Amino acid sequence: xxxxxxxxxxxxxxxxxxxxxxxxxxxxxxxxxxxxxxxxxxxxxxxxxxxxxxxxxxxxxxxxxxxxxxxxxxxxxxxxxxxxxxxxxxxxxxxxxxxxxxxxxxxxxxxxxxxxxxxxxxxxxxxxxxxxxxxxxxxxxxxxxxxxxxxxxxxxxxxxxxxxxxxxxxxxxxxxxxxxxxxxxxxxxxxxxxxxxxxxxxxxxxxxxxxxxxxxxxxxxxxxxxxx
Amino acid sequence: xxxxxxxxxxxxxxxxxxxxxxxxxxxxxxxxxxxxxxxxxxxxxxxxxxxxxxxxxxxxxxxxxxxxxxxxxxxxxxxxxxxxxxxxxxxxxxxxxxxxxxxxxxxxxxxxxxxxxxxxxxxxxxxxxxxxxxxxxxxxxxxxxxxxxxxxxxxxxxxxxxxxxxxxxxxxxxxxxxxxxxxxxxxxxxxxxxxxxxxxxxxxxxxxxxxxxxxxxxxxxxxxxxxx
DNA sequence: GAATTTCTTTGACTTAAATCAAAAAATGGG
DNA sequence: CCCATTTTTTGATTTAAGTCAAAGAAATTC
Numbered sequence: 001x002x003x004x005x006x007x008x009x010x011x012x013x014x015x016x017x018x019x020x021x022x023x024x025x026x027x028x029x030x031x032x033x034x035x036x037x038x039x040x041x042x043x044x045x046x047x048x049x050x051x052x053x054x055x056x057x058x059x060x061x062x063x064x065x066x067x068x069x070x071x072x073x074x075x076x077x078x079x080x081x082x083x084x085x086x087x088x089x090x091x092x093x094x095x096x097x098x099x100x101x102x103x104x105x106x107x108x109x110x111x112x113x114x115x116x117x118x119x120x121x122x123x124x125x126x127x128x129x130x131x132x133x134x135x136x137x138x139x140x141x142x143x144x145x146x147x148x149x150x151x152x153x154x155x156x157x158x159x160x161x162x163x164x165x166x167x168x169x170x171x172x173x174x175x176x177x178x179x180x181x182x183x184x185x186x187x188x189x190x191x192x193x194x195x196x197x198x199x200x201x202x203x204x205x206x207x208x209x210x211x212x213x214x215x216x217x218x219x220x221x222x223x224x225x226x227x228x
Numbered sequence: 229x230x231x232x233x234x235x236x237x238x239x240x241x242x243x244x245x246x247x248x249x250x251x252x253x254x255x256x257x258x259x260x261x262x263x264x265x266x267x268x269x270x271x272x273x274x275x276x277x278x279x280x281x282x283x284x285x286x287x288x289x290x291x292x293x294x295x296x297x298x299x300x301x302x303x304x305x306x307x308x309x310x311x312x313x314x315x316x317x318x319x320x321x322x323x324x325x326x327x328x329x330x331x332x333x334x335x336x337x338x339x340x341x342x343x344x345x346x347x348x349x350x351x352x353x354x355x356x357x358x359x360x361x362x363x364x365x366x367x368x369x370x371x372x373x374x375x376x377x378x379x380x381x382x383x384x385x386x387x388x389x390x391x392x393x394x395x396x397x398x399x400x401x402x403x404x405x406x407x408x409x410x411x412x413x414x415x416x417x418x419x420x421x422x423x424x425x426x427x428x429x430x431x432x433x434x435x436x437x438x439x440x441x442x443x444x445x446x447x448x449x450x451x452x453x454x455x456x
Numbered sequence: 457g458a459a460t461t462t463c464t465t466t467g468a469c470t471t472a473a474a475t476c477a478a479a480a481a482a483t484g485g486g
Numbered sequence: 487c488c489c490a491t492t493t494t495t496t497g498a499t500t501t502a503a504g505t506c507a508a509a510g511a512a513a514t515t516c
Contacts, residue, residue, distance in 0.1 A: 060364070063450055069369060082364075085350065086357035091364040113347035121345065122313065123354070128356040129314035134312075136288070136319040136365035139298060141372040142344035143410040146289035146472065175493065182371040185247075187473060189495050205482085222291055376504065403463065415503060417465050433512090 006103050011123050019117050026110065027103040038080070038102070042138040045083030045090050046202040049124070051075050054100020057176065060092050069180040070138075071131075072097065072172055078127060081117040084110065085128075097172070104180045142182050145222045148191050150181045153220035159210055166213070170206040233329050234278045237304040240350050247345050254338065255331040266308070266322040266330070269440065273318050275334040279303050284329020285404065288320050294342065297408040298366075299359075300400055306355060312338065313356075324398070364438030370410045373450045376419050378409045381448035383429070387438055394441070398434040 178188040406416040430437040
């Protein structure tokens with residue numbers, strides 16, 4: 001069923017069965033074409049979303065058109081919650097990276113449910129807290145580390161999430177990765193090349209073999225690997 | 229009384245009187261010397277804080293010792309909530325910038341209270357959401373704007389908060405401001421000088437007169453003021 | 457109020473990463 | 487399978503901002 005993924009979302013963890021039903025009952029499913037705009041920065045938000053299938057990017061654009069990706073969310077992950085609670089507008093934009101399906105939860109009705117169920121409120125607090133934590137490292141990375149360190153950190157993180165720790169597979173394009181890391185495709189390309197030359201990694205399309213995990217970890221911490 | 233400031237905190241807005249009392253009852257006051265460390269990144273968090281008096285900075289340090297300030301909080305503002313809900317460690321460190329007093333709210337007991345009072349939960353959700361929104365712009369600024377634009381944005385924001393919109397007064401040192409803007413004191417100093425030469429501002433210690441508000445606003449949006 | 461510490465500014469230099477331009481690969485319909 | 491679009495790579499060049507070093511101001515303390 002459509003909502004099975006949603007029901008497994010962190011947001012609804014440990015929710016009593018009848019509450020879960022009530023929550024899912026207020027959701028509306030929306031199919032999205034690749035590239036479809038879900039909402040734009042500055043728009044008022046009258047609800048939030050959960051990805052059911054596909055991938056959604058949350059991003060900001062500069063006037064010159066450069067993009068900074070804040071998150072890329074997959075199945076089960078909620079997004080667009082900020083205006084629900086801050087009463088403000090969307091602080092960033094959302095777009096389907098590939099053909100996707102999402103559930104929409106209207107603000108009003110969701111707030112009613114959250115008021116009635118502390119578990120739901122605590123889950124939402126946990127979601128926002130983790131996101132805050134993630135932003136914290138994104139800010140640290142942008143401000144205190146250079147691109148190679150950010151990339152190394154990303155690869156190390158990926159390897160922890162994926163089954164085989166010695167080979168990771170990017171689930172996004174290199175262009176998107178560049179934008180997520182706060183740089184541009186040209187720079188990312190050059191750095192991937194350099195890391196290959198130093199035998200830290202081996203790149204093969206979206207597959208990246210981690211040849212020197214420890215070296216990557218050190219680089220990620222921004223202590224140059226073996227001080228040159 | 230000590231807790232009057234805390235009771236005016238956004239966190240406790242619209243809280244029924246007896247609930248407010250119950251919440252304040254679990255708080256413990258802590259006096260802090262200037263420079264006192266409140267918690268460090270990586271430490272487990274067993275509660276959060278509210279500033280009663282003084283100023284607290286939340287920051288990250290790189291290995292090389294460069295600092296990125298994430299927030300500077302004053303009276304009424306809560307901080308250190310992330311681990312309370314994420315179950316994780318503190319993602320950043322906190323230090324008193326000046327002699328201060330804070331209230332500490334132990335995790336366990338606060339969670340009990342929040343479970344019992346939806347208003348409190350919703351207030352906390354609002355706090356975290358706004359913070360998420362703030363981080364969003366911090367990330368955008370770091371990644372998509374250059375230092376002069378960030379500084380201009382900061383000044384414009386300050387002028388909106390303060391009574392007299394044509395003259396702002398920094399409530400933090402220039403060194404701290406540099407760190408907050410993701411740069412170093414030398415660079416900030418040079419940029420203040422440049423902006424003075426262009427008659428955008430006039431600097432006098434911590435007082436900065438905004439001579440060309442529109443120019444600053446445009447610069448903040450990163451569209452160069454009058455294209456050079 | 458002289459002295460020590462801290463904060464801010466200035467100068468000369470280096471560098472990481474952006475820009476611009478264009479070639480080379482990869483992808484995806486028709 | 488081929489063409490057209492999109493994505494990625496390479497090269498040459500520019501530039502914003504960092505580093506290092508040291509002088510000047512301000513603030514604090516004795």
